[in-house]
Amino acid sequence: MSRTVLITGATGTVSTALLKALTDADVDLRALVREESKANGLRQQGIEVFVGDLDDARSLPQAFEGVQDAWVLTPNGPRAPEHNMNAVWAARQAGVERIVRLSVVGAAHDAPNRSGRLHALSDRETERCGMRWTILRPHWFIQNLLNEAGDIAATGTFSLNMASARIGMIDVRDIAECAARVLLDDPDRHHGQTYTLTGPRSLTFDEVAAELSLALDRSVTYLPVSDDAKRKTLLGYGVPKWTVDMLEEYAQAYVSGWGDFTTGTVADILGRPPRDIVDFVRDHAAAFTSTDDN
Numbered sequence: 001m002s003r004t005v006l007i008t009g010a011t012g013t014v015s016t017a018l019l020k021a022l023t024d025a026d027v028d029l030r031a032l033v034r035e036e037s038k039a040n041g042l043r044q045q046g047i048e049v050f051v052g053d054l055d056d057a058r059s060l061p062q063a064f065e066g067v068q069d070a071w072v073l074t075p076n077g078p079r080a081p082e083h084n085m086n087a088v089w090a091a092r093q094a095g096v097e098r099i100v101r102l103s104v105v106g107a108a109h110d111a112p113n114r115s116g117r118l119h120a121l122s123d124r125e126t127e128r129c130g131m132r133w134t135i136l137r138p139h140w141f142i143q144n145l146l147n148e149a150g151d152i153a154a155t156g157t158f159s160l161n162m163a164s165a166r167i168g169m170i171d172v173r174d175i176a177e178c179a180a181r182v183l184l185d186d187p188d189r190h191h192g193q194t195y196t197l198t199g200p201r202s203l204t205f206d207e208v209a210a211e212l213s214l215a216l217d218r219s220v221t222y223l224p225v226s227d228d229a230k231r232k233t234l235l236g237y238g239v240p241k242w243t244v245d246m247l248e249e250y251a252q253a254y255v256s257g258w259g260d261f262t263t264g265t266v267a268d269i270l271g272r273p274p275r276d277i278v279d280f281v282r283d284h285a286a287a288f289t290s291t292d293d294n
């Protein structure tokens with residue numbers, strides 16, 4: 001009998017890629033969304049959808065009933081540990097066999113960023129959840145560059161407070177494929193494992209700009225800016241102060257060299273190297289040239 005896999009964060013960046021990676025797999029896919037209005041697209045893909053909110057523990061039991069494997073993704077924010085707690089409790093009450101959790105690179109009680117420290121709390125909880133568990137700790141998402149696509153399309157430049165930081169950035173599609181592999185393998189195989197997932201090389205944003213220039217056949221320049229300048233821009237776009245502070249902490253950590261490493265874990269799990277920035281810019285070139293929606 002097929003196993004039922006519940007995907008939380010189902011409309012977001014990673015879980016959308018995960019649903020795609022699981023499309024043809026021999027599992028029954030179930031998605032958790034916050035609003036009924038977000039269910040239709042998923043239902044059209046043949047996915048069973050439950051409406052529930054990780055903010056509200058009472059909205060979750062039905063979604064976890066009959067599930068064997070739960071993919072737990074918590075949105076970035078100060079309530080992330082509460083979200084994880086609600087999901088893990090609902091899973092436990094429903095008799096779920098396995099949790100596969102999305103954490104973050106460098107999650108630790110002494111991480112230099114609040115997101116890493118919050119994730120550490122949920123990682124510890126997951127390790128003691130009484131179910132089988134696997135934790136994925138991905139590095140900086142290459143897809144974050146899509147936030148710069150509007151500027152790049154309009155001006156050929158993008159501005160970050162990353163100075164000459166080197167980051168072992170990873171394509172989200174590889175995170176999703178690793179998550180899919182874990183979810184499809186026997187529950188014992190990855191039980192108790194924490195996998196730090198990175199791309200194949202550690203890159204500066206000057207090097208990213210050079211790859212974008214090559215792929216788009218036009219000049220793209222990275223403009224390093226101060227923390228204060230970036231803060232002002234993000235607040236101006238309406239990004240919440242908590243998120244702006246969190247991003248600044250990451251930027252400062254990366255500038256200090258904290259993210260300058262890669263691992264061989266994606267290749268170990270998938271049996272092939274992770275996607276390179278070259279693959280990302282080739283596959284997303286249109287986003288960096290179109291000025292629509294930006």
Ligand SMILES: NC(=O)c1ccc[n+]([C@@H]2O[C@H](COP(=O)([O-])OP(=O)(O)OC[C@H]3O[C@@H](n4cnc5c(N)ncnc54)[C@H](OP(=O)(O)O)[C@@H]3O)[C@@H](O)[C@H]2O)c1
Pocket residue numbers: 008009010011012013014015033034035038052053054055073074075076102103104105115137138139140141144
């Ligand atoms: N960006 C990076 O470089 C990076 C690197 C490593 C790890 N991470 C981690 O990745 C995670 C974010 O993943 P992502 O980028 O795929 O997320 P995302 O695109 O921001 O999507 C978040 C998802 O969570 C859902 N959601 C938000 N609040 C919810 C709630 N109260 N109850 C139920 N669902 C809720 C959203 O639903 P709606 O559609 O309703 O909003 C959406 O589906 C964070 O834990 C972050 O720390 C990020």
